[in-house]
Structure formats: C-alpha cells, structure tokens
Amino acid sequence: MTKKRIDRVSVFAECDAVVKDLPNERITSRLIGTRMGVSNTAVYKLVKQWREEAKKAQEELISQTQMSSKFVGALLTEVDARVTEMRQLDEQESTQMSQEMDEMAEQVGTLEAEIISLREQLDGRTIELATANEKLETQNKDLNDKLEAKGVELQGMTKDYAKAQVKAEAYDDLSKELADLKAKAEDLVGQNATLQAKQEATAMTISNLEASNADNIAQRNNAQEALALVNARLTDAQNALQTKTLECATLEATIGNKADSTEAK
Incomplete structure (x- = not known):
C-alpha cells in the first residue's frame, strides 16, 4: 500500500474514485484512510x-428543478427519489459517525489506560x-570516609615506610583497595545518571500521550456536534418532502380541474 499525500485535493480525488469504481460502497474515513x-x-x-459538499450539491440540484404542469408527475417522482437518497445519505453519515465516535472512544480509553500505566511506572x-x-x-x-581514612593511612605508611620497613606487597594492596573504592564511586554515579534519564524519558512519553488523547477527545466532540446537525437536516428534509408533496397534490388537482373545464366547454 502506497502512502499518499494528505490534503483536500488528494482526499477528494480518492472519494470521487470510490464513487466511480465502487458506486455501492459507503464513503467512510476508514475506507479512504x-x-x-x-x-x-x-x-x-x-x-x-x-x-457535506456532495450532499449540498444534491440539495442544490433539487432546488434548481423547475416545476411545470406538464412534468408534475415526473417532478414528484424525482423529488421523492432525491429526498429518499438524501435521507439514506444522512442515515449512512449518522451511522458512520456513530461508529467513528465509538472507535475514538475506544482509542481514548486505550490511551487513558496506557497513561495510567505509565504514570504508575x-x-x-x-x-x-x-x-x-x-x-x-x-x-x-561511606566511601569518602574510607578514602580519607585510607589516604591518611597511606600517607602515614609512606612516611613511616623506611622506619617500619613495611613490605612492598602491603603497600600495593592498599593502593589497589583505594582504586577499587574510587571505581565503585564512579559506577554509582553512572547508575544515578541512568535512572534520571529513564525518568525523563517516561515523563516525555506521558506528555505526548496526553496531547494525543486531548486531540481524540476534541475529534469525538466534533463528531457529536456533526451528528446532531445531520439529525436536524434529516428532520428539515422530511418537512420539505411533506411540503413538496402537498404542493404537487394541489397542482395536480388544479390541472385536473382546468382539464375538466376545457372538456366541458
């Protein structure tokens, strides 16, 4: 799968391609992604x-349809078909947004659980x-105390070496012990630096996850608002259908009356 550039042109082109190649397929962010x-x-x-723009284009197409007595029957059929299609699109959009909201909620829950785990760590x-x-x-x-004591001891042994005739082996052992103590002190300092680095890395990971979680929550809220808007538009479309139906019925009755009058004359 080749990763494509994410912008309006490329995403809209991909949506149009799905409509052309797969006319019965629903256009969802999961499919396009x-x-x-x-x-x-x-x-x-x-x-x-x-x-939204595809739906708006269909609404404009309906509004541009001109009514005439000659094509009342065809117009009524066309209006019914268009409104039915709009209703289906609204229902599909509502279902899709509900699914995406559930997925986002699941992602938010996963991120929150991960954040809690990292906080515990x-x-x-x-x-x-x-x-x-x-x-x-x-x-x-303790090491500093030992180092000081060994240093004093070493100095004393150095000064008294000639008089006390301390063996060279004892002097070497004392020097080696002093070097070992210094190495242990350096190793403890290194361990401390490693622990501090791990703590900073964990804090950075938590910060990034919190930012991602906040973005998902914002997208979920936007989806909820969009769902409410779709439901309102569906209600408006239903009301418009009822109005158009009454208008067409009235127009058909008027045309029928005129036709009866003409025949009577």
Missing part, C-alpha cells in the same frame, strides 16, 4: 467535508530513584 495508507483520523475532517521509578539517591548519598559518604 485504508486506500491512502494512513489512519482514519488523518483523513476524517476532509472526508466529512467531502460528504513513573511513580515507581521516582521512588526507585529517590531510594537509589539515598543509598548513593550514604555509600558516597
């Missing part, structure tokens, strides 16, 4: 805009870091 190799949320707004690592810092401070203090 799959065909373009991206997520459904990436094309959600543009797919919604395409559906962060709390655990914070405690671990605090404990390690306490241990490090204690060990550093």
Whole structure:
C-alpha cells in the first residue's frame, strides 16, 4: 500500500474514485484512510467535508428543478427519489459517525489506560530513584570516609615506610583497595545518571500521550456536534418532502380541474 499525500485535493480525488469504481460502497474515513495508507483520523475532517459538499450539491440540484404542469408527475417522482437518497445519505453519515465516535472512544480509553500505566511506572521509578539517591548519598559518604581514612593511612605508611620497613606487597594492596573504592564511586554515579534519564524519558512519553488523547477527545466532540446537525437536516428534509408533496397534490388537482373545464366547454 502506497502512502499518499494528505490534503483536500488528494482526499477528494480518492472519494470521487470510490464513487466511480465502487458506486455501492459507503464513503467512510476508514475506507479512504485504508486506500491512502494512513489512519482514519488523518483523513476524517476532509472526508466529512467531502460528504457535506456532495450532499449540498444534491440539495442544490433539487432546488434548481423547475416545476411545470406538464412534468408534475415526473417532478414528484424525482423529488421523492432525491429526498429518499438524501435521507439514506444522512442515515449512512449518522451511522458512520456513530461508529467513528465509538472507535475514538475506544482509542481514548486505550490511551487513558496506557497513561495510567505509565504514570504508575513513573511513580515507581521516582521512588526507585529517590531510594537509589539515598543509598548513593550514604555509600558516597561511606566511601569518602574510607578514602580519607585510607589516604591518611597511606600517607602515614609512606612516611613511616623506611622506619617500619613495611613490605612492598602491603603497600600495593592498599593502593589497589583505594582504586577499587574510587571505581565503585564512579559506577554509582553512572547508575544515578541512568535512572534520571529513564525518568525523563517516561515523563516525555506521558506528555505526548496526553496531547494525543486531548486531540481524540476534541475529534469525538466534533463528531457529536456533526451528528446532531445531520439529525436536524434529516428532520428539515422530511418537512420539505411533506411540503413538496402537498404542493404537487394541489397542482395536480388544479390541472385536473382546468382539464375538466376545457372538456366541458
């Protein structure tokens, strides 16, 4: 699957291609996202805009249809067909938005669970870091005390070496012990730096997930508003159908009366 550029032109072109190649297929953000190799949320707004403009074009086509006595019957049939198609589009759009809202709610729930898990990990690592810092401070203090003591001892042994005739082996062992203590101190410092880096990385991950979660919640709210608008438009279309039906019936009755008068003359 080749990933395509996400903009109005490319998304609208993909929607038009589906209408042409698959006339019975519903245009959804999931379908278009799959065909373009991206997520459904990436094309959600543009797919919604395409559906709205397609619906508007159909409404304008209906409004431009001119009524005449000669084509009343055909006009009534056309109006019924157009309104029925609009109703089906509204119902499909309502169903699709409900599905997308459910999917977004599921994504939000997953992200919230992941954030909670990461927060727990962060709390655990914070405690671990605090404990390690306490241990490090204690060990550093002990090491510093030992280093100072060994340093004093080494200085004393150096000064008294000639008089006390200390063996070279004892002096070497003391130097090696001093070097080992310094290496341990450096290793503890490295461990402390690693724990701090892990804590910062976890905090950054939580921040990114919270931002993504906020965006999904905003999209879910927008979808709810769009669903309410579709329901209102469906009601308006039903009312318009009733009005057009009454007008056509009245016009047919008028034409029939005129025809009867003409025949009577």
